[in-house]
Amino acid sequence: xxxxxxxxxxxxxxxxxxxxxxxxxxxxxxxxxxxxxxxxxxxxxxxxxxxxxxxxxxxxxxxxxxxxxxxxxxxxxxxxxxxxxxxxxxxxxxxxxxxxxxxxxxxxxxxxxxx
Amino acid sequence: xxxxxxxxxxxxxxxxxxxxxxxxxxxxxxxxxxxxxxxxxxxxxxxxxxxxxxxxxxxxxxxxxxxxxxxxxxxxxxxxxxxxxxxxxxxxxxxxxxxxxxxxxxxxxxxxxxx
Numbered sequence: 141x142x143x144x145x146x147x148x149x150x151x152x153x154x155x156x157x158x159x160x161x162x163x164x165x166x167x168x169x170x171x172x173x174x175x176x177x178x179x180x181x182x183x184x185x186x187x188x189x190x191x192x193x194x195x196x197x198x199x200x201x202x203x204x205x206x207x208x209x210x211x212x213x214x215x216x217x218x219x220x221x222x223x224x225x226x227x228x229x230x231x232x233x234x235x236x237x238x239x240x241x242x243x244x245x246x247x248x249x250x251x252x253x254x255x
Numbered sequence: 256x257x258x259x260x261x262x263x264x265x266x267x268x269x270x271x272x273x274x275x276x277x278x279x280x281x282x283x284x285x286x287x288x289x290x291x292x293x294x295x296x297x298x299x300x301x302x303x304x305x306x307x308x309x310x311x312x313x314x315x316x317x318x319x320x321x322x323x324x325x326x327x328x329x330x331x332x333x334x335x336x337x338x339x340x341x342x343x344x345x346x347x348x349x350x351x352x353x354x355x356x357x358x359x360x361x362x363x364x365x366x367x368x369x370x
Contacts, residue, residue, distance in 0.1 A: 173357050183346060185299075185361035192357070231298060235357070243289070243359060247298045 143167075144232050146246035153222045154254050160207070161217040161249045163232030169193075173235035174215040175243070176206065180228045188230075191215060222253045257283040259351050261362030268339055269370055276334045276365045278349030284329040285351035289359065290322070293346045305332050339369045 143166040153159035165174065176188040191199045191206045199206040207216040219226055232246040258281040268274050278288060287306050291299040305311040305326035313319050321343075323335040332351075336343050346366050350359040 175358055177361075183348075183364040183366070185348065185350070185364075187358045187360065190357050242304065243301070245298045245301075 144234055144244050144246035146232055146249050148249045149247070150250045150252070152252050152254060153219075155224060156221055158218060158220045159222055159251065161219070161230050161232075161251065163215045163217065163246055165213050165215060165232075165234050165244075167213075167234065167236065169236060174206070174208070175233040175235065176204070176215075176217045177231045177233060178226075178228045179231060179248075185231075189217065219251075224253050224255060227251060227253045257281075257351075257353060257356065257360045259285075259349065259360045259362040261349055261365055263365060264363060265366045265368075267368045267370065270340050271338055274336045274339055274367060276336075276347055276349070276367075278332045278334070278351070278362050280330045280351045280353070280360070283351075283353040283355065285332075286329070286354055287352050288326055288332040289350045289352075290324060290332070290334050291348045291350070293348060293364075295346075299348065302334075336367065339367070341369045343367065344369045 145164045172193045174191045178186045189199050189201045189204045189206050191208045198208050203220045205218045229248045229250050231248045234244045236242050260279045262277045290302045293299050301314050302317045303311040303313045303324050305324050307326050307329045311324035326332040348364040350361045352359045
């Protein structure tokens with residue numbers, strides 16, 4: 141069974157500092173995709189970053205980077221230079237390789253950025 | 256990125272009525288659309304997956320007759336909550352994927368309140 145685990149229900153970070161949000165996954169597939177989404181209090185889901193299982197380089201998108209450690213099955217999100225607007229829920233998700241049309245979501249991490 | 260709209264954004268209805276929620280991909284053809292339900296402070300729960308022109312695939316525990324999904328075109332899917340009851344009150348989010356993208360794009364969500 142596919143499973144995404146986010147062990148940090150809540151995190152605090154000081155503005156301008158970096159923060160790492162943890163995500164581990166469990167799959168026997170060789171081909172899969174990993175995603176991070178941000179959900180502000182307004183509710184919309186905002187795509188942040190994607191990592192393919194065959195990608196050798198860690199994905200980066202602006203202040204977001206994904207620390208992909210395939211052997212450990214972890215896909216941690218690193219946010220550099222945190223901003224107050226980064227306060228939100230963050231969800232890690234996996235797209236199953238054999239069935240590209242299904243995504244599995246973690247339980248989420250609530251990030252609070254302190255001024 | 257691609258844009259997905261969802262309408263209405265908020266609906267309040269009386270118990271026993273039916274509510275239809277529309278999900279549209281505005282600038283791309285959605286090969287697959289998903290419907291999620293989200294309870295407060297919880298993760299997204301996948302309800303069903305729909306492909307254009309075919310019957311939706313429902314997740315275990317989701318009542319097909321209660322949550323009717325129609326995917327009439329490559330840009331439109333609808334979710335109808337039939338004979339809604341207070342326990343159906345929730346945040347419903349649709350998403351869509353296209354052939355040119357790895358990630359799924361989310362609509363802004365619909366907050367349903369059944370009195």
